[in-house]
Amino acid sequence: MTDTAASNGPTTASADRLPALRRLFRLQWEEVQQKHVLLYPEGMVQLNQPAAEILKRCSGATSVAAIIADLEQAFQQTGLAPDVHSFLEIAHAQGWIEYR
Amino acid sequence: MHKAGLNTADTAATPAPPPPLWLLAELTYKCPLHCVYCSNPLDYAAAGQELSTAEWVRVLQEGRAMGSAQLGFSGGEPLMRDDLIDLVAEGRRLGYYSNLITSGIGLTEAKIKAMKDAGLDHIQVSFQDSTKELNDFLGSTKTFELKQKVSRLVKAYDYPMVLNVVLHRLNIDHIEKILELAENLGVEYLELANSQFYGWAYLNRDHLIPTRAQLDTAERAVQRFRDRIGDRMRVYFVVPDYHAARPKACMNGWGTVFVTVTPDGTVLPCHEAKMLPGITFPNVRNDSLRTIWNDSDAFNRYRGQGWMQDPCKTCPDREKDFGGCRCQAFLLTGDATQADPVCELSPHHHVVEAAVANAELAKPMITRPLVFRLDQNSREFCKIES
Numbered sequence: 001m002t003d004t005a006a007s008n009g010p011t012t013a014s015a016d017r018l019p020a021l022r023r024l025f026r027l028q029w030e031e032v033q034q035k036h037v038l039l040y041p042e043g044m045v046q047l048n049q050p051a052a053e054i055l056k057r058c059s060g061a062t063s064v065a066a067i068i069a070d071l072e073q074a075f076q077q078t079g080l081a082p083d084v085h086s087f088l089e090i091a092h093a094q095g096w097i098e099y100r
Numbered sequence: 101m102h103k104a105g106l107n108t109a110d111t112a113a114t115p116a117p118p119p120p121l122w123l124l125a126e127l128t129y130k131c132p133l134h135c136v137y138c139s140n141p142l143d144y145a146a147a148g149q150e151l152s153t154a155e156w157v158r159v160l161q162e163g164r165a166m167g168s169a170q171l172g173f174s175g176g177e178p179l180m181r182d183d184l185i186d187l188v189a190e191g192r193r194l195g196y197y198s199n200l201i202t203s204g205i206g207l208t209e210a211k212i213k214a215m216k217d218a219g220l221d222h223i224q225v226s227f228q229d230s231t232k233e234l235n236d237f238l239g240s241t242k243t244f245e246l247k248q249k250v251s252r253l254v255k256a257y258d259y260p261m262v263l264n265v266v267l268h269r270l271n272i273d274h275i276e277k278i279l280e281l282a283e284n285l286g287v288e289y290l291e292l293a294n295s296q297f298y299g300w301a302y303l304n305r306d307h308l309i310p311t312r313a314q315l316d317t318a319e320r321a322v323q324r325f326r327d328r329i330g331d332r333m334r335v336y337f338v339v340p341d342y343h344a345a346r347p348k349a350c351m352n353g354w355g356t357v358f359v360t361v362t363p364d365g366t367v368l369p370c371h372e373a374k375m376l377p378g379i380t381f382p383n384v385r386n387d388s389l390r391t392i393w394n395d396s397d398a399f400n401r402y403r404g405q406g407w408m409q410d411p412c413k414t415c416p417d418r419e420k421d422f423g424g425c426r427c428q429a430f431l432l433t434g435d436a437t438q439a440d441p442v443c444e445l446s447p448h449h450h451v452v453e454a455a456v457a458n459a460e461l462a463k464p465m466i467t468r469p470l471v472f473r474l475d476q477n478s479r480e481f482c483k484i485e486s
Contacts (some may be wrong), residue, residue: 001158014211023258024260024288025258026197029196032119032165032167033119033167036426037169038169039169039197039219039221040197040222040260041199041222041224041260041262041288041289042170042172042199042222042224042262043170044121044170044197048342065468070350095334
């Protein structure tokens with residue numbers, strides 16, 4: 001986190017991208033579990049609240065930068081960019097999202 | 101699913117078990133196929149009258165209210181039920197993620213479209229594998245073409261598709277062809293499930309256990325394929341437990357995640373459990389799913405660790421594998437509270453070792469000719485039991 005110059009490169013580049021939940025997955029609220037889950041063929045990922053809030057916004061029509069701005073406004077926080085970027089990296093590696 | 105296990109531990113002080121996140125609806129035992137490794141009970145012919153549409157709707161509603169989220173429509177061949185589309189629609193209305201687990205036989209374009217409109221999420225097409233059809237497959241004849249046709253339709257209607265192939269001694273050497281087919285079909289998931297030895301597969305075990313060399317070759321082929329294909333497809337290779345040193349975490353623990361409702365409404369902690377003696381499995385015609393899951397003797401019998409004996413009772417892995425499979429323990433030792441004999445720590449492990457060693461012989465000893473899953477054969481087993 002100290003080397004901001006180095007992390008700026010990829011962060012700026014990916015901020016314009018449009019993440020979308022892949023069609024294999026369905027995001028929904030589970031009343032009994034009191035949490036959001038990602039459902040896919042014969043499986044389920046149980047999500048914590050920040051993960052769910054990010055994935056809800058992955059519509060394929062909103063840029064990463066706009067998602068971050070929206071989250072910061074909705075939760076009245078600043079500096080969420082590193083967390084959002086690192087979660088999206090995981091979500092992409094897991095195959096939950098794709099970029100459009 | 102792993103998280104559910106953690107939740108169990110966290111809430112050990114409270115009496116209510118975790119919800120059955122996975123509901124498997126075995127709609128019918130009717131099936132056009134006669135697979136030698138079928139997971140239906142040997143005595144399926146003795147099952148009672150199938151549940152009505154209204155009874156199934158109630159089961160789906162009760163499961164969803166308890167927190168079930170994954171719904172599998174299975175069988176037999178679920179397409180043999182003419183109310184399947186109504187049940188799919190009810191599943192979607194309730195918020196399930198629904199999976200159709202089918203051989204593809206009878207999967208017409210009209211049905212694929214109607215189920216899409218009704219809200220079906222996913223279709224798993226399996227390769228059937230009786231000897232005749234295996235020949236068809238290897239000869240790229242009728243079955244092969246049917247699978248291609250069905251798979252193209254599944255893709256055309258934009259379903260995610262899982263191709264499931266049960267592997268065993270008689271087909272595992274054709275792994276390259278199977279991988280090639282999956283690639284040509286453009287499936288998202290390929291599930292290569294090595295045959296597990298229960299029911300019909302247990303009867304046919306001597307024919308089906310692969311050699312270690314066969315398995316190694318197949319695993320290498322799968323790895324090469326994964327390296328080449330990357331993210332385009334997820335390939336699961338389910339290692340056969342007879343060749344593993346430790347048992348599988350069967351069902352993620354008895355009565356923790358999975359519930360199976362069989363065609364006549366009998367409720368089981370897994371689709372094999374009916375074989376276990378001394379347990380009266382409850383029926384949704386008599387009790388609610390919630391009462392059955394929470395309170396029945398059948399579902400509490402092997403929950404937790406109270407039933408365990410050594411080596412499981414003191415084993416550090418008991419939180420991880422739950423002592424393996426109760427059905428396999430019963431099948432191979434006659435006592436369902438034993439450690440699963442595939443475990444190298446089990447005092448009965450030699451039984452599994454002997455079966456694996458037999459498979460390594462140039463000419464394995466064969467107990468009986470292949471037994472096909474046929475109604476007449478099932479009726480014979482019913483007679484033996486009664």
